[in-house]
Amino acid sequence: MDMKGLYADSIRGLKSSKIRELMKMASKPGIISLGGGMPDSVNLPFDSVKEIINQWSHKRAIDALQYGATKGFTSLIEKIKERMVEKKGISMDGQDIIITTGSQQALSLVSKLFLNPGDTVIVEIPSFIGAIAAFYSFMGIVEGVEVDEKGIIIEVLEKKLEHLKKLGKEVKFIYTIPNFNNPSGITLSMDRRKRLLEVANRYEIPIVEDDPYGDFYFTGDENDYRPIKSLDDSGTVLYLGTFSKVLSPGIRLGWIIAREDIIARLELQKQSFDACTPLLSQVIAEDYMKRGYIESYIVKMRKIYKTKRDAALKSLERYMPSEVKWTKPEGGFFIWVTLPEEMDPEELFKRTVEKNVAFVTGDAFLPENYKNRYIRLSYSNISVEDMDKGIKIIAETIREMM
Incomplete structure (x- = not known):
């Protein structure tokens, strides 16, 4: 057949x-x-992960091999919240977290949440291939905005949004990797982060902020690379994080920070994706954070x-x-x-x-x-x-x- x-x-x-x-x-x-x-x-x-598993009690090991909650392992979510507040300056007031099976699943969940066939997504030029693929897989139209050495050019973005508005095209969200973009390596300046958020609020368009590399800065300190989400007091930004670079890509763990109502919707979607992210990976990650290894x-x-x-x-x-x-x-x-x-x-x-x-x-x-x-x-x-x-x-x- x-x-x-x-x-x-x-x-x-x-x-x-x-x-x-x-x-x-x-x-x-x-x-x-x-x-x-x-x-x-x-x-x-490897040695840290081996040590973690070797020191588990029988009960903890058995628990880690079971099914988990769709939203994620509660203890891991709490550790991530603590780190996001301390290291990234993100306020968790009115916000929540869902654990995903890698940040690629996070992109698919967000795409499914927002995109109808023919809806538009704004990305930087160039942008992450996995994100572009996710948007296309949900029949989105990808529109690019040029960047310079300070990141996405806000004036070009505004012209693009006005042009699409005149054409009757609905822009569902703006996707950005502000820290050390994949593939360009370019970092969005702090001034432009503020301006991007202002433009998004003015046009009432969500920002999907992907931050897989933000911990690996070579100059300055963490305050110089605070996420756009740390500036967001209106719930405009959905923040995507991952353990792929700070623990292992093979562990397949990511997360989304967003408004509580958005996380509730994403949780419903994830039930039909994979029911839950492997609990084994989540328990390893929680111990990895708890012991300070991260x-x-x-x-x-x-x-x-x-x-x-x-x-x-x-x-x-x-x-x-x-x-x-x-x-x-x-x-x-x-x-x-x-x-x-x-x-x-x-x-x-x-x-x-x-x-x-x-x-x-x-x-x-x-x-x-x-x-x-x-x-x-x-x-x-x-x-x-x-x-x-x-x-x-x-x-x-x-x-x-x-």
């Missing part, structure tokens, strides 16, 4: 992740990969990622031709590279893969019909030595193509 004609409209346009496809090509032995945005595998907190791990990894970022920028300066430009991230995992005019990023990728070097082409992070002349480099899960070799080969290949 051919079932293609029976597929729902919502999945007909879905495509495999560009990152996943490129990584298949780049999976041969000996490859130097600056592609995947993964945390440093060498320093994942803070010591963040401090350790902040230094490691800064060393790698510094090395990547030095290699780019050393090897790249003057026609190539790149961002200089204040934190996070990524550098966004602008290639010379008319250079094809996919052709560059094919040539560098033949030389055992991989990266991700920029079109994966752009809405449909945007011209691409970009590549993303990730320094988070690669040695400094391999990174230098890889950037040198990419630069040599660019020169060959010029």
Whole structure:
């Protein structure tokens, strides 16, 4: 039986992740990969997790292997609330938290909550591929707004909103990664955070704030990277957090902070998604926070990622031709590279893969019909030595193509 004609409209346009496809090509032995945005595998907190589990009582272990509440493990929710107030400056008055199976599920839950077919979502250009995919999967229309070195350009956003309003297009929310954006590495300035919130309130459009990298800043302190949610006194912002970078991506844990009525709706939706996030992961995360392991791990990894970022920028300066430009991230995992005019990023990728070097082409992070002349480099899960070799080969290949 051919079932293609029976597929729902919502999945007909879905495509495999560009990152996943490129990584298949780049999976041969000996490859130097600056592609995947993964945390440093060498320093994942295996010993901490092993110690936590080994010290569980029989009852705690049995409880962790059972079903959990759809909203999440209460003790973990309380620990997250404490940390969000202390470290992020987020007021929990009138707010609540739901635990999600990774922040990717959070994006799907938010998309299902807000989007009807044909509704519009505003994103930064470039933006996270997983978010764009989630919006498309719920038949949303993705509209991009340009950024500069200070983040999303507010004047361009306002013009875009006015234009869409005249066309009768309903904008359901604005999606942003204000801290060390994936893929650009750009940070939204504090002034623009305030202005973005003001614009959202004026147009009565929610903000979905994704903050997976906010703990990994390389300059200043946590006050310089406070979330937009910390400025929000009207419930405009839905804040998405994750344990993927501060514990492990394999544990598949995220959360959403939003108004109590919104969390109640999300909880109803999640019941039909997966009933509950694995309780085993939640109990591990609660102990990880309770013992203070999360803070010591963040401090350790902040230094490691800064060393790698510094090395990547030095290699780019050393090897790249003057026609190539790149961002200089204040934190996070990524550098966004602008290639010379008319250079094809996919052709560059094919040539560098033949030389055992991989990266991700920029079109994966752009809405449909945007011209691409970009590549993303990730320094988070690669040695400094391999990174230098890889950037040198990419630069040599660019020169060959010029």
